[in-house]
Amino acid sequence: MSSLTVTALTKGFGATPVLRGVDLHVPAGTLTALLGPSGCGKTTLLRLVAGFDDPDSGTVAVGDRVVAGGPGRGVPARRRGIGFVPQEGGLFPHLTVAGNIGFGLPRQQRRDGGRIRALLELVGLDEALATRSPHQLSGGQQQRVALARALAPAPSLVLLDEPFSSLDAALREETRAAVAAALDAAGATAVLVTHDQAEALSMADQVAVLRDGRLVQLTDPQTLYRTPQDLDVATFVGEAVVLDADLHAGAARCALGTVPVDGPRGDGPARVLLRPEQLRLSAPAAASGEVLARVGGVDFFGHDARIRLTLADGTAVTARLDGAELPAAGASVAVTVRGSALAFPASAGTAALSA
């Protein structure tokens, strides 16, 4: 398994730039999620790495080997040793499961069948499926076979292009776990494209957030969630409470009272970020300085619930509570904040982009 290094990669289709200089390093044996809204260029990046398209400028290196953008022509896809798992599996319809998995293997191993059995086991599928046709498999099984097929020639890197987006919720969970386990067992370096933040945060060792053809932030999931680069990233990776505030001496005065602020920021107007799970509700005690809110509605999910609140000044915020004790819609509650807020410049929702 090798690392992947992408340097200053650009690509445009016609007059439309799709990638505007992306730098990315994926350490060997880890899983990086490429996260971004649709149209941000993440699939294009994947195709450039795989060798299906050529970049306009910049380089792609697998390990120490420059495969695109180096001197001379790029290495063709078939010589890169990069496995590819497309959306919806992309299994060859005229071949059986075994034929699909063995496609990239030398003829001898294809006949032998031992390697194919091992791969089926790796992705958690029954051996009996080997003789089935792709159309006889469920969506989740197709994805697993596609992964087994990609892993078969022992590639130095595996690329997964939104592999779970076509699966329904329950199947997605299960397939995701199976794929993560298989990638782990194979010790594979993997890049997973997704627009699902929960998938990115839960599966990846590091998350690369892409926006408008640029890499906005590259870090581990926890850091990404807790200290996003800007408010756009913050709202993209999870639910957020964003409030106007006035910073003074390490604290923010905002609609939720005075909240401590993380990190060094100058005094003055700012926008602060809180996560809904930081908000606590209690019965109003008629104490002074208490922040009161009216419950606008409750979305109950079982394990937890989202409470829509309207503050005294009309600001709408949401809180996430565990499902045990929930206020009724229309009730009046007191709101307190746990932990600290993250401050961003007041001027813009979108902070200056740094690639």
Place this chain on the structure above:
Amino acid sequence: MTIAAAPGPGASVEPADRGSRTRPSGRRLRRSPVTLALAIAVAALALLPLGYIAWYTVDLGWAGVRDLVLRPRVGELLWNTVRLVTGTVVCCAVLGLGAAWLVERSSVPGRRVWHVLLVAPLAVPAFVNSYAWISLLPGLDTYAGALLVVSLSYFPFVYLPLAAAFRGLDPALEDTARGLGLSTWAVFLRVQLPQLRVALLGGSLLVALHLLAEFGALQMLRYPTFTTAIYDQYRATFNGPGATMLAGVLVLLCLALLLAEIRLRGQRGYARAARGAPRPARPVSLRRLTGPTLGGLAVLVGLALVVPLGSLGYWMARGAGTALDGSALLTTTGTTLGLAAVAAVLTTAMALPTGWLAVRARGRTSTLLERSTYIGSSVPGIVVGLALVTLSIRATPWLYQTVPVLLAAYAILFLPRAIVTVRAAVEQSPALYDDVAASLGASAPARLRRITLPLLAPGIGAGAALVFLAVVTELTATLLLAPTGTTTLATAFWSASSALEYGAAAPYALVMVLLSAPATVLLSRDARRGLTP
């Protein structure tokens, strides 16, 4: 005759998401100049007869055109043609719609059997059908006779797409409508019919286009229309301007219908919105009407299938003792099969570049090339024959009355069938498979061998089979272009039946019917393929 017609821009719907993804690489890799040049050459060949007519018209000048076109004879032909086309389209629409509803949505017993029997008349070429009728009832050489015979031959063209469309309708909509209190009749009028509109109009246009090109059946019934008049003129004056100008008027009629067809295709994709297989519909119970319904279907099948086959059998029996020349039949069958095989291979090969570009390099150019072949092929066989005769005499006398010219005519006439199936096959093999195979280390030739060809093979085979069967029963162009001494089943049948030797003609007709039967089975199994939707 063209069973498989053109798919327009809306005929193939790909998920937009995937399309936008594969397009960049598709454009870069797959539009090689060689493929493009080949597709252009094919389109140019297809447009040759049309171009000839246009050139001839311009050459003749307005005064010449006026003299030849604006005369009572042309008006008479126009009236004959229009009233026959209108009558036939109405008859076919009524028969096709009623039969499709009965088979797909009612409780009539034996629905699968009826389906096959209602498609089966396609196995009997229209000119064989009219031979079968007129040889029994010589009094059929009237408007009513022609209307009866061609309607019986052509109603499956409406029935097939409608049956497929009924199957594609989501029964949930009908259930919903019934839940809202609508009667069966109201459900049909207000829910089903609006969704079937495109299939019904498409099938009707197909009938009209076929009828404009029909020569053999109408000549046999002595019903004068443009095709028969062109043929008579051609026989009388060889290649006089009269025949060519009649051809010009006929081509204009065809083009008008074709444009309507192309516009209609743009509106496709509204009948079936839901994904996945719909639940099977609960059939409407016919109760007391079951008996009369069965009777009606039996009469229809009897007229469309039993009468022609019975007539053939009768003439076979009558002619068996005296007229059957076994060795001539064998030679003719051999010649026909050989011609058909070569034409099938050639036409399918010619369809490959166009079909490939239409899918893998979507854009104005490939649409234009695809459309050109369809438009070129909408020209009736009699016009293609006339144009190729004249062109080969003038430009390439050494090619006049040779097999290559005949093969070119077959290719021009039947290209759409091959393109439709090749195109569908290429769609089954998206560029994604190519990419994945490359990422697994397969070289370009290996990808062609292990992925593209296996995926395209069924489509290419089906296209070739369709062309093969069309050539086996092709009459008009063959009559004009076959080299002296070369007879096919259709022309041998034609000369025998024209001489009123019905018994001698019967064996040739029978072989044609037997050879066409497999294609009919194919069509009845998969009604979505080959025919319009």
